[in-house]
Amino acid sequence: MIARAAPALLAAALLLPHHLKAAPAASQAAVTIDNFAFKTPSITVTAGTTITWTNRDDIPHTVTADDGPPPTYRSHPLDTGDHFSMSFDKPGTYHYFCSLHPKMRGTVIVR
Amino acid sequence: MDEHGCGGRRDALKCMLWAGTGVLWTVAGGVPRGTLLGSAQAAEAGHALRFVQISDSHIGFAKPTNMDTPGTLAAAIERVKADSLATMMIHTGDITHLSRADQFDTADQIIRGAGLTTHYVPGEHDLLEDNGSAFYQRFTPGAAKGWYSFDQQGVHFIGLNNVYDLKPGGMGSLGAEQLAWLKNDLAGRSSSQPIVVFAHVPLWTVYADWGWGTDDSEQALAMLKRFGSLTVLNGHIHQVMQKVEGSVAFHTALSTAFPQPAPGDPAGPGPVKNVPPGKLRSLLGVTHVRQVRGRHALAIADQVLA
Numbered sequence: 001m002i003a004r005a006a007p008a009l010l011a012a013a014l015l016l017p018h019h020l021k022a023a024p025a026a027s028q029a030a031v032t033i034d035n036f037a038f039k040t041p042s043i044t045v046t047a048g049t050t051i052t053w054t055n056r057d058d059i060p061h062t063v064t065a066d067d068g069p070p071p072t073y074r075s076h077p078l079d080t081g082d083h084f085s086m087s088f089d090k091p092g093t094y095h096y097f098c099s100l101h102p103k104m105r106g107t108v109i110v111r
Numbered sequence: 112m113d114e115h116g117c118g119g120r121r122d123a124l125k126c127m128l129w130a131g132t133g134v135l136w137t138v139a140g141g142v143p144r145g146t147l148l149g150s151a152q153a154a155e156a157g158h159a160l161r162f163v164q165i166s167d168s169h170i171g172f173a174k175p176t177n178m179d180t181p182g183t184l185a186a187a188i189e190r191v192k193a194d195s196l197a198t199m200m201i202h203t204g205d206i207t208h209l210s211r212a213d214q215f216d217t218a219d220q221i222i223r224g225a226g227l228t229t230h231y232v233p234g235e236h237d238l239l240e241d242n243g244s245a246f247y248q249r250f251t252p253g254a255a256k257g258w259y260s261f262d263q264q265g266v267h268f269i270g271l272n273n274v275y276d277l278k279p280g281g282m283g284s285l286g287a288e289q290l291a292w293l294k295n296d297l298a299g300r301s302s303s304q305p306i307v308v309f310a311h312v313p314l315w316t317v318y319a320d321w322g323w324g325t326d327d328s329e330q331a332l333a334m335l336k337r338f339g340s341l342t343v344l345n346g347h348i349h350q351v352m353q354k355v356e357g358s359v360a361f362h363t364a365l366s367t368a369f370p371q372p373a374p375g376d377p378a379g380p381g382p383v384k385n386v387p388p389g390k391l392r393s394l395l396g397v398t399h400v401r402q403v404r405g406r407h408a409l410a411i412a413d414q415v416l417a
């Protein structure tokens with residue numbers, strides 16, 4: 001698993017039209033945050049997939065590794081419309097949660 | 112209030128709030144009684160300590176429910192200033208929406224307008240950056256982790272932090288270090304001294320599915336139960352809830368920014384989106400608290416902004 005240092009830049013890159021992308025598109029997946037929940041609470045992806053979380057709530061949330069303390073990654077507070085992306089390169093099961101609203105939990109399964 | 116379709120105590124309170132009426136809650140003998148302000152004030156003779164609670168000002172939130180959180184905070188401060196006998200104020204957290212320096216600045220400037228010493232505890236929205244250092248340095252100087260106590264007019268106040276280091280799947284949390292501090296703080300203290308505990312997330316379980324409670328609050332309350340007068344003031348849920356257990360009165364305050372739904376509402380816990388035009392300020396407010404001579408329990412009055 002590689003935490004990308006500049007999630008905002010990556011999120012911006014994802015919005016570029018396909019013909020402007022410099023490199024071949026890696027596998028992508030998306031998880032939205034709605035109404036205090038990760039809408040795909042368990043998502044299964046292939047190794048090397050980049051997952052982008054998008055907060056569609058009126059309240060900020062985070063995507064924080066459930067492997068702490070301290071967690072291996074924690075997104076910046078995602079305000080409405082903000083994105084956070086992570087690449088999952090190694091097979092395994094990764095649990096995460098929102099550090100503001102810890103009842104919100106999710107799992108990434110990498111095959 | 113039954114003739115207006117406001118059956119239970121909570122409904123009655125809701126109806127009174129909706130009508131923009133101040134309600135005085137006096138708690139005696141374990142039975143809370145709501146009375147319209149005015150008659151209740153007139154009935155009270157003498158008071159000692161008097162202070163105000165504000166909560167959940169969420170400076171930085173700007174969504175259709177409330178595009179002007181500085182404006183509604185300023186309106187709340189006007190209500191505080193009108194309480195000319197209040198000698199201090201507490202803010203039970205979520206001062207800002209995103210912990211940004213400019214949001215802390217704006218809130219600080221507006222709140223200073225009350226001209227009252229103000230004691231803060233953090234909400235989860237205040238600790239989003241840099242492990243909360245901006246909040247602690249500014250709002251709890253001398254208490255690096257956000258918990259502290261002080262005495263005022265004979266009442267012992269305890270500010271607790273139940274929003275740091277939240278555990279996956281859990282609710283609010285005090286943690287072993289803070290509980291040990293609390294035990295030490297209470298050691299040797301007379302059980303006849305009135306205690307006010309204030310913290311952001313309720314210290315009783317309002318609704319576990321939404322995290323509206325504190326996982327280890329029972330350990331704190333066990334240490335506090337010997338005191339004859341214990342008032343627990345919280346925020347976080349943006350609505351008035353009250354529970355009385357023996358000598359303990361639990362109370363949650365209105366937000367100055369936006370209302371949240373009743374526990375379990377299918378809409379979920381986020382800001383109420385369908386507030387009728389012109390009604391917002393009747394769902395926001397401040398809480399006035401006063402000590403009444405000859406009574407153990409403090410009198411608590413919620414006042415809406417409009």
